[in-house]
Amino acid sequence: MKSEKISELTTNRLSVYLRCLNTLAAAGIKTISSQALAEQFNLNSAQIRKDLGYFGEFGVRGVGYYVADLRAHITKILGLDKPHRVGIVGAGRLGTALANYRGFSKSNFTVVAIFDDDEEKIGRRIGEDEIAIHNVKRMPLVVKQQSIDVMVIAVPARVAQKVLNQIMSAGIKAILNFAPAPLSARLDVKVKTVDLTTSLESLSFFLARPQSKVTTTRTHKQQFEKLDEINEQELK
Amino acid sequence: MKSEKISELTTNRLSVYLRCLNTLAAAGIKTISSQALAEQFNLNSAQIRKDLGYFGEFGVRGVGYYVADLRAHITKILGLDKPHRVGIVGAGRLGTALANYRGFSKSNFTVVAIFDDDEEKIGRRIGEDEIAIHNVKRMPLVVKQQSIDVMVIAVPARVAQKVLNQIMSAGIKAILNFAPAPLSARLDVKVKTVDLTTSLESLSFFLARPQSKVTTTRTHKQQFEKLDEINEQELK
DNA sequence: CTCTGTGAAGTCATTCACAGCG
DNA sequence: CGCTGTGAATGACTTCACAGAG
Numbered sequence: 001m002k003s004e005k006i007s008e009l010t011t012n013r014l015s016v017y018l019r020c021l022n023t024l025a026a027a028g029i030k031t032i033s034s035q036a037l038a039e040q041f042n043l044n045s046a047q048i049r050k051d052l053g054y055f056g057e058f059g060v061r062g063v064g065y066y067v068a069d070l071r072a073h074i075t076k077i078l079g080l081d082k083p084h085r086v087g088i089v090g091a092g093r094l095g096t097a098l099a100n101y102r103g104f105s106k107s108n109f110t111v112v113a114i115f116d117d118d119e120e121k122i123g124r125r126i127g128e129d130e131i132a133i134h135n136v137k138r139m140p141l142v143v144k145q146q147s148i149d150v151m152v153i154a155v156p157a158r159v160a161q162k163v164l165n166q167i168m169s170a171g172i173k174a175i176l177n178f179a180p181a182p183l184s185a186r187l188d189v190k191v192k193t194v195d196l197t198t199s200l201e202s203l204s205f206f207l208a209r210p211q212s213k214v215t216t217t218r219t220h221k222q223q224f225e226k227l228d229e230i231n232e233q234e235l236k
Numbered sequence: 237m238k239s240e241k242i243s244e245l246t247t248n249r250l251s252v253y254l255r256c257l258n259t260l261a262a263a264g265i266k267t268i269s270s271q272a273l274a275e276q277f278n279l280n281s282a283q284i285r286k287d288l289g290y291f292g293e294f295g296v297r298g299v300g301y302y303v304a305d306l307r308a309h310i311t312k313i314l315g316l317d318k319p320h321r322v323g324i325v326g327a328g329r330l331g332t333a334l335a336n337y338r339g340f341s342k343s344n345f346t347v348v349a350i351f352d353d354d355e356e357k358i359g360r361r362i363g364e365d366e367i368a369i370h371n372v373k374r375m376p377l378v379v380k381q382q383s384i385d386v387m388v389i390a391v392p393a394r395v396a397q398k399v400l401n402q403i404m405s406a407g408i409k410a411i412l413n414f415a416p417a418p419l420s421a422r423l424d425v426k427v428k429t430v431d432l433t434t435s436l437e438s439l440s441f442f443l444a445r446p447q448s449k450v451t452t453t454r455t456h457k458q459q460f461e462k463l464d465e466i467n468e469q470e471l472k
Numbered sequence: 473c474t475c476t477g478t479g480a481a482g483t484c485a486t487t488c489a490c491a492g493c494g
Numbered sequence: 495c496g497c498t499g500t501g502a503a504t505g506a507c508t509t510c511a512c513a514g515a516g
Contacts (some may be wrong), residue, residue, distance in 0.1 A: 002440075008438060011423040015437040019416065033497060041418045046487055046500095053499060061493045061498045078437050079444025086436075096335030103416065107437055150439055174439040180255065180339065182277045186473075190442040192435050196412075199428050200322075201314050201343055202244060203386055203410040206426040208315025243506070269475060282478095289477055297515045298474045356505055474516090481510070488503070494496095 010051050014074050016041075017048065021071040035066030084109045085147050087172075089163050090154035091116040091126070091133050094178055098152060100127040112146045115139055136163070140170040150174045157181035164191065246287050250310050252277075253284065257307040268302030272308040319344045321383050323408075325399050326390035327362070327369050330414055335390060336363040348382045351375055372399075386410045393417035400427070414460040 020041045024032060038045035045057050052058055052065075059065045070081050086104070088095045099111050111129070115136040116122060122135045131220050134142050141146070151172045155163050160179035167175055168189055177193040178185060185191045256277045260268060274281035288294055288301075294309050295301045303327055311317050322340070324331045327350050335347050347365070351372040352358060358371045370378050378384070386406045391399050396415035410426050413419060416433040 006441075007485075010440045011441045012431075012434050014441070015431075015434040016418065018437070019433070020418070035497080044487070045497095046489090049483090049497095050486085051497060057499070059498050062496045064497065077441065077444075080437060080439040082444075084436075084440055093333045093336050097329045100329050101432075102480080103433060104436060107433055107440075109436055109440075149443060150436070166430060166472070174443050176435055176439060181255070182252065184278060190439060192439055194430055194432070194435060195248075195251075196337075196430070197255070197339060197343055197411055198248050198251040199430060200317060200320075200340065200345055200386070201254070202247045203412060203426060203428055204315040204320055204343075205242075205247040205250070205313065207320070207385060207410050208313075208318075216424075243507075271475080281475095282511090283507090285477060286508085293477070295476050297476045299516080300475065350488090402502070476513105476515080477514090479511095481508105483508070484506085486503105486505075489501095491498105491500090493498080 018074045024067050080108050084150050086111045086150045087113045087148040089115045089154040091121045095154035143170045153177040254310045260303050316344050320386050322347045322386045323349045323384040324388040325351045327357045331390035349378050379406045389413040389415050
């Protein structure tokens, strides 16, 4: 176990490995080698070993990794053994869709509050879980009361920096940003931006020049494009 | 103008530059140097010049770039001068939220169809634009009729690969995937995955070890974290 | 004299390849 | 003997630094 700096590329991949292990565990597979794992999910075996190597020695030489064991380790590494409580700023379409999204719960994330500045919306409750919409001004208070540790920005780009500043003032250190805006944050605060506009525009570039193949970032290429093995399943 | 391979990191940044130029144009600024652009938006001036350099010589030495001119060039490079027609597979919460999202239109994207396999939903129309929900089996037909060139996957991970195969069969070459699943695609098809689970889990990792600073991918660091210049705006 | 465009250098990430453990 | 863990090699991306255009 070293104390090197861990790249975000590595943490992203750990999340992917965890997902793969979940699939394997569900299939009843008890043990797997880095090679088998790599082949099955289009990854690189050396990279798996290297990524895991930053955190310890979880494998057994000559055998591979015990699925349940490795799963527990990665869960711990990613801090998913402790629950996270999520707030969403912006009760628009995206914000409410995210509030209702059930996919987070598997990873121990629960949406517990929504914030907005629209008097019309404040006080209402959203979705089956009846999540309350609070006045954005009460954020510091609600963050404390509800023990929120992750905040999602789902507001227009125009006000994103202001909202980010409020979130930082409320003491939040981890933020998932959906606003297509360049944001500045303190160094002790982590902002992860998901930019749908950029994603689409990048796809548009690909369409605009089908001849000159765009080089995909290697990680993604491996993860998502298996060389030619087109596995055309029947149309449903 | 060279004919090198363009990295996806570059195309992502072109999209960001375009956004910055839009802001500048709106502010009435006619001309800007790579340095000024970099400072204003937390970018690196050499990288801006290098990125642009792959496509031509758009600047004027001693002056910088003409905002309107560069904007037109990048728009053309990204293929945003031609409209794109988008289909969404999955009429769940995420799919419908995306169908209603107005942010795409600025970039010349229009959502024209939704697909689902739920008989309850097929035939209905969604949102102000009354976008029809089609049977996913009719995808090849609707793709042709509506000239769809970009498809969004907003279905559960379980069926994502199957849906991707159907999309590829329908002749689509550019796909934005929201399903948290490892997908395989033909090499002539571009799949861009937006993985909310991985994003959140990566944030969780950051929270789990605040001591050892995670090294952010440099591009993002520059874009989103301006060294210490905390600009604490008043709470609204 | 300023700022672009670009080789060269530097930094970081991935893949190779193999020593050595179980 | 198979597979991990890891230095060494390769490759990709970013930043530096400066020649030369305007």
